[in-house]
Amino acid sequence: MSLLKKIVLGFLALLVVIQLFRPSKNISTEIITADDISKKYELPQNVHQILIKKCYDCHSNNTIYPWYYNIQPVAWWIANHVKDGKRHLDFSVFKTYPEKKANHKMEELSEAINEGWMPLDSYLWIHKEATVTASDREAINAWIKGLPIVFEKHEEGEQH
Structure with a gap:
């Protein structure tokens, strides 16, 4: 048998x-948990x-898995991606965030x-429906502006 074979x-x-x-x-028994963002703010x-259609796959306890999740090592990559997304922002536990973190x-x-x-380009390659439209952006920004929160002031060039 040859080496290549x-x-x-x-x-x-x-x-x-x-x-x-x-x-x-990453699947919970309920899409909207007791600590969901909708339980903290009027949404x-x-x-x-x-948010559910365009963000919750990676930023909640309910990922909708595509067929190719059943193929390794793709599932590992997706699982790591979701874990990282939830580390940055998890809508399913948002109510548990301290006020400063939530703000x-x-x-x-809003920045994302x-x-x-956000959503990441690599996610949008296959999930075109997750593209955030101008009207989506306007609706989210209008909602955020109406929240009783105060954003911290950042100096030019400062990381946040």
């Missing part, structure tokens, strides 16, 4: 074996639906959609 067979065997090791799924239905997250949400760095 051994390498290809070894690679295929590895792909088969890694299918047995799957990360746990217009249209804005909540925008900062609202400021970051206004500057276009």
Whole structure:
């Protein structure tokens, strides 16, 4: 057997074996948890639906998994992506955030959609429906501006 054939067979065997090791799924029994952002702030239905449709996959306890999640190592990549997204902002536990953190997250949400760095391009490649439209942005920003929160002032060039 040639070296190339051994390498290809070894690679295929590895792909088969890694299918047995799957990360746990990020699925709660309820889409809107007791600590959901809608339990902290009055949230217009249209804005909540925008957040659910365009943000909750990576920023809540309820990810809707595509068929390709069943293929390793894709599932590991998606699980890590969701874990990282929830580390930055988790709408499912938003009510538990201290006030200062919650205010900062609202400021970051506005920045993320206004500057276009959320949703991530890599997510939008397959999830075109998650594109934040101008009307989505306007609705979210209007809602945030109406919240009883005070954003911190940042110096020019300061990281936040």
